[in-house]
Amino acid sequence: MSRIALAFDLGGTELRAALVGDGGNLLAFASTPTRAKDGPDVVIEQIAMLAERTCSDVPDAKPLGIGIGAPGPLDPVAGILTAPPTLSGWREVPLAGRLQDRLNLPVRLENDANAAALGEWRFGAGRGAASLVFVTVSTGIGGGVISDGRIVHGRRGLAGEIGHMTITSESERCLCGAVGCFEAVASGTALGRRATALTKPGDGSALRTLSHDGDVTGRHVVEAARSGDETALGLIDREARWLGIGFTNLLHLYSPDMIVMGGGISHGYDLLRKPIEATIQERAMPAYRDVPVVPAQLGRHAGLVGAASLIFLN
Amino acid sequence: MSRIALAFDLGGTELRAALVGDGGNLLAFASTPTRAKDGPDVVIEQIAMLAERTCSDVPDAKPLGIGIGAPGPLDPVAGILTAPPTLSGWREVPLAGRLQDRLNLPVRLENDANAAALGEWRFGAGRGAASLVFVTVSTGIGGGVISDGRIVHGRRGLAGEIGHMTITSESERCLCGAVGCFEAVASGTALGRRATALTKPGDGSALRTLSHDGDVTGRHVVEAARSGDETALGLIDREARWLGIGFTNLLHLYSPDMIVMGGGISHGYDLLRKPIEATIQERAMPAYRDVPVVPAQLGRHAGLVGAASLIFLN
Numbered sequence: 001m002s003r004i005a006l007a008f009d010l011g012g013t014e015l016r017a018a019l020v021g022d023g024g025n026l027l028a029f030a031s032t033p034t035r036a037k038d039g040p041d042v043v044i045e046q047i048a049m050l051a052e053r054t055c056s057d058v059p060d061a062k063p064l065g066i067g068i069g070a071p072g073p074l075d076p077v078a079g080i081l082t083a084p085p086t087l088s089g090w091r092e093v094p095l096a097g098r099l100q101d102r103l104n105l106p107v108r109l110e111n112d113a114n115a116a117a118l119g120e121w122r123f124g125a126g127r128g129a130a131s132l133v134f135v136t137v138s139t140g141i142g143g144g145v146i147s148d149g150r151i152v153h154g155r156r157g158l159a160g161e162i163g164h165m166t167i168t169s170e171s172e173r174c175l176c177g178a179v180g181c182f183e184a185v186a187s188g189t190a191l192g193r194r195a196t197a198l199t200k201p202g203d204g205s206a207l208r209t210l211s212h213d214g215d216v217t218g219r220h221v222v223e224a225a226r227s228g229d230e231t232a233l234g235l236i237d238r239e240a241r242w243l244g245i246g247f248t249n250l251l252h253l254y255s256p257d258m259i260v261m262g263g264g265i266s267h268g269y270d271l272l273r274k275p276i277e278a279t280i281q282e283r284a285m286p287a288y289r290d291v292p293v294v295p296a297q298l299g300r301h302a303g304l305v306g307a308a309s310l311i312f313l314n
Numbered sequence: 315m316s317r318i319a320l321a322f323d324l325g326g327t328e329l330r331a332a333l334v335g336d337g338g339n340l341l342a343f344a345s346t347p348t349r350a351k352d353g354p355d356v357v358i359e360q361i362a363m364l365a366e367r368t369c370s371d372v373p374d375a376k377p378l379g380i381g382i383g384a385p386g387p388l389d390p391v392a393g394i395l396t397a398p399p400t401l402s403g404w405r406e407v408p409l410a411g412r413l414q415d416r417l418n419l420p421v422r423l424e425n426d427a428n429a430a431a432l433g434e435w436r437f438g439a440g441r442g443a444a445s446l447v448f449v450t451v452s453t454g455i456g457g458g459v460i461s462d463g464r465i466v467h468g469r470r471g472l473a474g475e476i477g478h479m480t481i482t483s484e485s486e487r488c489l490c491g492a493v494g495c496f497e498a499v500a501s502g503t504a505l506g507r508r509a510t511a512l513t514k515p516g517d518g519s520a521l522r523t524l525s526h527d528g529d530v531t532g533r534h535v536v537e538a539a540r541s542g543d544e545t546a547l548g549l550i551d552r553e554a555r556w557l558g559i560g561f562t563n564l565l566h567l568y569s570p571d572m573i574v575m576g577g578g579i580s581h582g583y584d585l586l587r588k589p590i591e592a593t594i595q596e597r598a599m600p601a602y603r604d605v606p607v608v609p610a611q612l613g614r615h616a617g618l619v620g621a622a623s624l625i626f627l628n
Contacts, residue, residue, distance in 0.1 A: 073601055131468045147466050147473065154445045154461055154569025158601055161566040166559050166597070168483040168494070178562075178597045180482070245480050248492075252475040253567055255468025283480070283492045287387055287472055 005311035006051055006063040006105070009112065009303040010070040012036055012086030015043070017050035018301070019058055020308035024123025026301065028057035036087045040095070043087075048102055065106040066099060067307035069115030076157050079109045108310035112303050113160065114151050117144025119306030120260045122313075124297040129257040133250045134296070135162060136263035137243065138218075140175075141183040145254055152254075163187070167245050182249075186242035188218030188265045195221045195235050207232060222268035239265070240272040244279020251280070251288040262296030269295040319625035320365055320377040320419070323426065323617040324384040326350055326400030329357070331364035332615070333372055334622035338437025340615065342371035350401045354409070357401075362416055379420040380413060381621035383429030390471050393423045422624035426617050427474065428465050430610075431458025433620030434574045436627075438611040443571040447564045448610070449476060450577035451557065452532075454489075455497040459568055466568075477501070481559050496563075500556035502532030502579045509535045509549050521546060536582035553579070554586040558593020565594070565602040576610030583609040 003022040008015065016031040030053045035042045047068075055061055071084035079096020081087070096107040110118065117126075117134035126132040126146070135143040141163035145152040152159045163183030164176050172193070174184035184190060195216035199205045202213055206229035210220040221239075224232035247259050261269060273293070281289055298305055317336040322329065330345040344367045349356045369375055385398035393410020395401070410421040424432065431440075431448035440446040440460070449457040455477035459466040466473045477497030478490050486507065488498035498504060509530035513519045516527055520543035524534040535553075538546035561573050575583060587607070595603055612619055 131473075147461065147468055148464070150462070150464075152461050152466065152568070155571045155605065156569065156601065158569035159445075159461065159567065161569070161599065161602075164566045164599060165479075165563045166482075167480050170483055176599050249479045249563075252478045253473065254466070255470065255472035255475070257469050285475065285478060285490055287470065288475075291469065 003312060004058075004061050004063050005308035006054065006066045007304045007308035008047055008050070008066065008068040009115070009307065010034065010043070010047075010068060011112070012071060012084075015046055015050065016304060017047070017054050018304045018308070019054045019061055019063065020305055022312050024119070024305045024308070026304070027061065028054040030054050037089070040090060040093045040098070044095075044098055044102060047099060051103055063105060065108065065311040066103060067108050067110070067115075067310035068095065068099070069110055069112040069303040069307040070095065072111035072113070073156055073158055074109060074111050076108075076110050076153060079107065081109075082156065106311070110151070110307060110310055111157055113142045114144040115306035115310075116262065116302035117146055117260075117306065118151065118309050119298050119302035119304070120262070120296050121146050121306075122309040123305050124302060125260045125294045126258060131254065131256040132258050132260055133162070133254055133256045134260045134262065135247070135250070137186065137261060137265040138188050138263035140189070141187050141246075145256070147254060147256075162246070162250065165246065165249060167242070167249060182242075182246040186239065186246055188263070191218040191221050191235060191239045191265065192216050194238070195232070198231060198235070205231060218265050219267070222265065222271065225268065225271050236268060236271050237275050240275035241279050243272065244276045245283065247276065247293060248280050248283045248288075251284050251291055255288065256291065258291060259293045260296050261293055262302065266295050317626060318372075318375050318377050319622035320368065320380045321618045321622035322361055322364070322380070322382040323429070323621065324348065324357070324361075324382060325426070326385060326398075329360055329364065330618060331361070331368050332618045332622070333368045333375055333377065334619055336626050338433070338619045338623070340618070341375065342368040344368050351403070354404060354407045354412070358409075358412055358416060361413060365417055377419060379422065379625040380417060381422050381424070381429070381624035382409065382413070383424055383426040383617040383621040384409065386425035386427070387470055387472055388423060388425050390422075390424050390467060393421060395423075396470065420625070424465070424621065424624055425471060427456045428458035429620035429624075430576065430616040431460055431574075431620065432465065432623050433612050433616035433618070434576070434610050435460050435620075436623040437619050438616060439574045439608045440572060445568065445570040446572050446574055447476070447568055447570045448574045448576060449561070449564070451500065451575060451579040452502050452577035454503070455501050455560075459570075461568060461570075476560070476564065479560065479563060481556070481563060496556075496560040500553060500560055502577070505532040505535055505549060505553045505579065506530050508552070509546070512545060512549070519545060532579050533581070536579065536585065539582065539585050550582060550585050551589050554589035555593050557586065558590045559597065561590065561607060562594050562597045562602075565598050565605055569602065570605065572605060573607045574610050575607055576616060580609050
C-alpha cells in the first residue's frame with residue numbers, strides 16, 4: 001500500500017480533511033463548518049472527529065502523519081498559530097503540539113497559501129519546477145513562493161504577501177490602508193468594482209443581466225467576456241494588464257521557473273492569458289520573458305494535498 | 315592560524331583581490347583595471363597574477379579555496395558566466411572550472427550583488443539574521459536576498475532584480491524600457507535628475523554650487539542636505555519616500571529580519587532614515603513594521619568578503 005497522510009485545511013468558515021496518498025490522490029474526504037469562535041479546544045475536537053471519520057473510510061490506512069494548512073501568520077517550525085485574523089480570539093495556539101498529543105501522530109503545520117503552493121508544486125501545475133510562485137486571484141490576492149526547492153518562509157513565515165506589493169500610484173485604497181497594492185487593482189474584487197462602476201442597474205448590459213442588476217462580480221465579468229460582450233472583454237484586458245505588471249515583478253524578484261495562477265479569477269485564464277503574456281513581454285527584462293504563466297490544476301484541494309506533502313517530504 | 319580564502323571581485327572596470335580570514339578580515343588586498351575586452355584568457359591570467367601578489371604578502375597563507383563575485387547573469391552551481399553586460403563579448407564562460415584548473419584550488423562563483431549580500435550577512439550589518447535583503451542604491455538599484463539562511467537564486471540565478479520591480483505608474487522611462495521601476499524613481503541617478511530639473515546653472519543654489527553648475531548628482535544632494543539646504547532636504551524627503559515604498563514591498567515579499575542599505579546613496583542614511591521609516595509605518599502591514607532598515611557596514615569590500623564566505627561555508 002502506498003504511503004498515506006492525513007491532511008487538514010483549517011479555514012475560518014470550513015474545516016476540511018482528507019486521507020491523501022503519496023501520489024497526491026484523495027482517498028477519503030470530509031468537511032464541517034469550523035467552530036472557530038468556540039476556541040481551539042473545540043476545533044481540535046472537530047479535527048479529531050474528522051480524522052476518525054476519514055480513517056474509517058479506508059480501514060487499512062495507517063497515516064504516517066498529519067499535515068495542516070491554516071491561516072497565517074503562523075510559525076511553521078514551532079507549529080504555533082500566531083494570531084490568524086480569520087480565527088478570532090486565537091493567539092499563540094500551539095496547534096501542532098496539541099494535535100500531536102491528541103492523535104499520537106507527527107504533525108506539520110504550514111500557512112494555507114504556502115500549503116496550496118506546495119500542492120501545486122508537488123502534485124499539480126508546478127511539478128518538476130525548482131522555483132515557482134503560486135498566486136491566487138480571487139476576493140484578494142495571495143500566494144506562496146517555492147525557491148530553489150524550498151518554501152520561502154522569511155521572518156515569522158510572513159514572506160510572499162504578494163497582494164500587498166505596491167505596483168501603481170493610483171488605485172482605490174486597499175483594505176490594508178495603502179494605495180496601489182496589487183490586490184487593490186487586480187483582485188476579483190477590483191475587477192467586479194470596475195465592472196459595477198461601468199454599468200448601471202437596469203441598463204440591460206450583459207454584466208447587469210448576469211448580476212440580476214446587483215453589483216457585478218469578477219466571475220460575472222469572466223462569464224460575459226466568454227460570451228463575447230465587448231465591455232467585459234475590455235475589463236478583462238485591463239485586468240490582465242494589471243496581472244501582467246504584478247507577475248512581472250514576481251519574475252524579477254523571485255525568478256521562478258513558472259507562475260501558477262489559481263483562485264476564482266483563474267477560471268478566466270484562457271481569456272486573460274494573451275494580454276498577461278503581452279504585458280510580460282513588454283515589461284520584463286529579456287531573461288525573464290520566456291517564463292510561463294500556467295493555470296493551477298488542483299482547485300480547492302491544492303491546500304489539502306500540499307499539507308499532505310509536508311508529511312511525505314519528511 | 316585561522317582559515318583563509320582567496321576572494322575576487324570581478325567588475326567590468328576593476329578586478330579586486332583579497333586574502334580574507336574567516337572573521338571577514340582582509341589580510342592582503344590588490345587590484346588592477348579589468349582587461350575585459352581582451353577576453354576571458356587575459357582576465358584569467360590577471361586573476362592568477364593577483365592571486366600570486368596577494369599570497370606573497372602573507373607567506374604562510376594556505377587558502378582553502380577561491381570565491382569570486384562576478385556580474386550576472388551567471389550560473390552559480392555550474393560556475394558559468396552567462397552573458398554579463400559589463401563584460402562584453404563574454405558568453406557562457408566556465409570561469410570556475412578554468413580557474414580551478416589554473417590555480418588548483420576549489421572555486422565558488424556568485425553574482426556580485428549576492429556576494430555583497432553574503433558579505434553583509436556573514437560579517438557586516440546582517441550578522442545573525444536568518445533572512446535579509448541587501449539593497450544597493452547608487453547609479454541603479456540592485457540587491458541580493460538571503461532567505462531562511464540561504465541565498466535566493468531562482469531560475470538561472472536571476473532572483474532579486476529589485477531595481478526593476480514596478481512601484482508606480484509615473485516615472486521617467488527606465489533603462490530597461492518599462493515605466494515605474496523602483497530604480498527609475500529611487501536610484502541615485504533619479505535623485506540627481508530631480509535635483510538637476512529643480513535648479514539651473516548659475517542660479518547660485520547650494521546644489522549647483524556643489525556641482526560647479528553641471529548636472530547635480532545624488533551625492534551632491536546628500537551633501538547639500540547635510541548642510542541644511544532646504545531644496546536638498548525636500549529632495550531627500552521625496553527620495554526617502556520612494557525608498558520606503560520599495561522597501562515596504564521587499565518586506566511583504568521576502569519578510570526579511572532586516573533590510574541592509576548600501577551603495578553611494580546610503581552615505582545619506584542618517585538623513586533618509588526617518589522618512590523611510592515613516593513611509594514603512596504608513597504602508598507596511600502591522601506585522602512587518604518593526605523590521606529595521608540598517609546601513610551596510612562593509613562598503614566596497616562587501617563583495618570580496620562575501621565571496622570569501624562562499625569558501626568558509628563549505
